[in-house]
Amino acid sequence: MTLQQPALPATAVATRPARRRDRARLYQEIGMLMPAVALLTIFLVVPFLLSFWTAMTNQPLVPRPTPVRFIGLTNFLRVFKDDLFWTSLWNVSRFTFWILPVQCGLAFASALLLHQKLPLRNFFRGLFFLPAITSMVVVCVIWGTLFQYPTGPFNQVIGFLSGGRIQPIDWLGDPDWAMFSIVLLSAWQAYGFQMIVYLAGLQGIPDELYDAARIDGANAFQRFWHVTMPGLRPTHVFVLVITTIQAFKLYTQVAILTQGGPRSSTETVVHYMVRAGFEEQKLGYASAVSVILFLIVLVIALVQRQLLRRFDV
Amino acid sequence: MSDLAIPTLQSEAQRERSAIGSLRLVQTACILVIALVIVSPLFMLLIASLKDDRFQILADMGSFRAFWVSNPTLSNFAEVSNLSGELAFGRYLLNSLFILGCTVGAGLIVNSMAGFVLAWGTLRGRAVVLSLVIALYVIPQESIIMPLVIMMSRAGMTDTFAVQIVPWIASPLYIFLFYQFFAQLPKELFEAAEMDGASVFRIYRSIFLPLSLPALATVSILMGIESWNQYLWPTLVTQTDHARPIAVAIATFFGQDSIYWDRAMAASVLMMIPILALYLAFQRWFVSSFVGSAVKG
Numbered sequence: 001m002t003l004q005q006p007a008l009p010a011t012a013v014a015t016r017p018a019r020r021r022d023r024a025r026l027y028q029e030i031g032m033l034m035p036a037v038a039l040l041t042i043f044l045v046v047p048f049l050l051s052f053w054t055a056m057t058n059q060p061l062v063p064r065p066t067p068v069r070f071i072g073l074t075n076f077l078r079v080f081k082d083d084l085f086w087t088s089l090w091n092v093s094r095f096t097f098w099i100l101p102v103q104c105g106l107a108f109a110s111a112l113l114l115h116q117k118l119p120l121r122n123f124f125r126g127l128f129f130l131p132a133i134t135s136m137v138v139v140c141v142i143w144g145t146l147f148q149y150p151t152g153p154f155n156q157v158i159g160f161l162s163g164g165r166i167q168p169i170d171w172l173g174d175p176d177w178a179m180f181s182i183v184l185l186s187a188w189q190a191y192g193f194q195m196i197v198y199l200a201g202l203q204g205i206p207d208e209l210y211d212a213a214r215i216d217g218a219n220a221f222q223r224f225w226h227v228t229m230p231g232l233r234p235t236h237v238f239v240l241v242i243t244t245i246q247a248f249k250l251y252t253q254v255a256i257l258t259q260g261g262p263r264s265s266t267e268t269v270v271h272y273m274v275r276a277g278f279e280e281q282k283l284g285y286a287s288a289v290s291v292i293l294f295l296i297v298l299v300i301a302l303v304q305r306q307l308l309r310r311f312d313v
Numbered sequence: 314m315s316d317l318a319i320p321t322l323q324s325e326a327q328r329e330r331s332a333i334g335s336l337r338l339v340q341t342a343c344i345l346v347i348a349l350v351i352v353s354p355l356f357m358l359l360i361a362s363l364k365d366d367r368f369q370i371l372a373d374m375g376s377f378r379a380f381w382v383s384n385p386t387l388s389n390f391a392e393v394s395n396l397s398g399e400l401a402f403g404r405y406l407l408n409s410l411f412i413l414g415c416t417v418g419a420g421l422i423v424n425s426m427a428g429f430v431l432a433w434g435t436l437r438g439r440a441v442v443l444s445l446v447i448a449l450y451v452i453p454q455e456s457i458i459m460p461l462v463i464m465m466s467r468a469g470m471t472d473t474f475a476v477q478i479v480p481w482i483a484s485p486l487y488i489f490l491f492y493q494f495f496a497q498l499p500k501e502l503f504e505a506a507e508m509d510g511a512s513v514f515r516i517y518r519s520i521f522l523p524l525s526l527p528a529l530a531t532v533s534i535l536m537g538i539e540s541w542n543q544y545l546w547p548t549l550v551t552q553t554d555h556a557r558p559i560a561v562a563i564a565t566f567f568g569q570d571s572i573y574w575d576r577a578m579a580a581s582v583l584m585m586i587p588i589l590a591l592y593l594a595f596q597r598w599f600v601s602s603f604v605g606s607a608v609k610g
Contacts, residue, residue, distance in 0.1 A: 048452050135541060
């Protein structure tokens with residue numbers, strides 16, 4: 001969501017309010033707001049603040065008799081000294097680099113197609129969204145079979161098309177291919193959301209602009225380049241930012257299919273964090289990673305704000 | 314001869330129409346190709362779940378037999394939909410359904426009430442609360458999960474249903490979606506009801522809530538998908554089968570040396586059905602209101 005605030009609606013100002021009714025109304029409003037505020041505080045704000053504190057302690061997962069010590073930024077320094085952390089950061093960057101064109105490009109193309117007045121377009125909209133509601137675990141079951149080495153469907157098809165010249169690829173077992181395989185299945189799974197967002201953006205462009213362009217003699221390509229693309233600028237920013245943030249949080253596919261391997265080629269920041277916290281039981285250390293993850297996401301979100309401001313939307 | 318004559322015979326409009334016609338053809342072809350890419354893996358899953366021989370499933374993949382089953386059987390489903398036993402996915406399915414129902418049900422009430430007060434309330438500091446809610450949206454679930462696990466285990470809540478429901482009821486995103494939806498409704502609605510002496514809660518429940526079907530549908534679908542597909546959190550907070558959701562149970566297939574693909578497929582199909590039903594039930598409202606609220610360019 002771009003999180004632009006619509007102006008607060010002016011609430012009716014009662015001219016002769018009875019005091020008691022005012023107070024009753026106030027209590028009711030507080031009562032209606034409280035559950036959300038309380039839940040957000042306990043389950044979002046408190047753990048968020050705790051993560052900063054925990055990151056600066058030597059807290060283990062299982063309580064020990066020795067007291068937890070404050071160790072300042074030591075955890076962060078350790079994280080930065082760990083090559084595996086940098087590998088994980090590099091890997092999610094690679095993942096982002098691939099997923100942005102593949103997923104967003106496919107979503108954009110599908111949205112453009114389904115924006116046309118073609119028969120059955122609502123049916124196809126629903127159909128293209130199917131993978132997005134499919135659990136990542138189920139997606140892994142499906143794609144796990146597709147990726148089978150050496151006789152899986154993908155390898156069969158490639159072997160057939162190349163007349164057997166291209167050797168079977170070990171999609172998930174080859175360090176050169178594993179991350180790209182994760183990209184493919186992730187793009188397939190999540191692109192429906194982006195497509196719907198693009199459809200929304202396309203519907204937001206007024207028809208008059210197209211009519212005007214047509215009267216000026218603009219051909220289809222010119223209309224696309226000078227009307228559609230500028231009209232979609234905020235949508236592009238939104239989709240690219242959301243996809244980037246999602247990419248940096250990559251976890252489930254990797255945890256199920258490759259466990260970060262082979263040879264750390266699919267290790268991701270979140271997977272690294274979970275392993276540090278729950279396998280190596282170093283909670284303080286893992287919290288430091290989680291704080292770094294938050295800072296990365298924050299920077300991406302701030303960049304989005306700046307971009308949107310520049311585009312004057 | 315006649316080939317050369319055609320262009321001159323065709324009027325401008327005719328030529329444009331045939332150009333549009335061939336463009337349509339190309340577009341339709343593209344859509345069908347994408348549809349094939351999107352659907353065939355899901356179709357293969359469905360077909361494979363109807364096959365009895367678990368060694369044959371992988372052998373069939375990569376040939377047309379992946380899309381065909383000569384003697385379909387529901388035995389895999391019978392096997393995995395048990396409520397007790399080694400592969401009792403029926404049990405996990407019910408767990409997941411219960412978690413989904415509670416999360417979405419409570420989430421609709423809690424988030425819509427908050428969104429309503431933020432849109433129409435008179436509370437001082439309302440704008441501040443709204444900006445805080447929006448700011449909280451930036452915090453990713455992944456970066457609070459470590460301390461949250463500790464909090465929950467200190468509170469003795471691990472391995473319960475509550476630990477999988479309560480933390481995810483309130484959400485900045487859904488509060489904001491409801492706020493946005495309520496705020497765009499005309500203020501006359503509120504004023505007229507207030508004039509009649511209705512209380513804030515009454516106005517919310519009897520007037521605004523019934524009008525917010527699109528928002529309720531959107532949030533139901535988004536929350537439902539989110540709850541249904543949770544994986545990281547339940548793996549961290551469930552230790553036994555007691556409250557374990559189906560996603561975690563299916564994932565355990567991958568830990569085994571020889572994967573029972575036939576059962577994994579059947580369990581996966583089972584896992585798709587409820588969320589698909591939810592999606593189909595609300596799809597009409599979902600698309601329109603998502604389109605309305607997602608990106609206000």
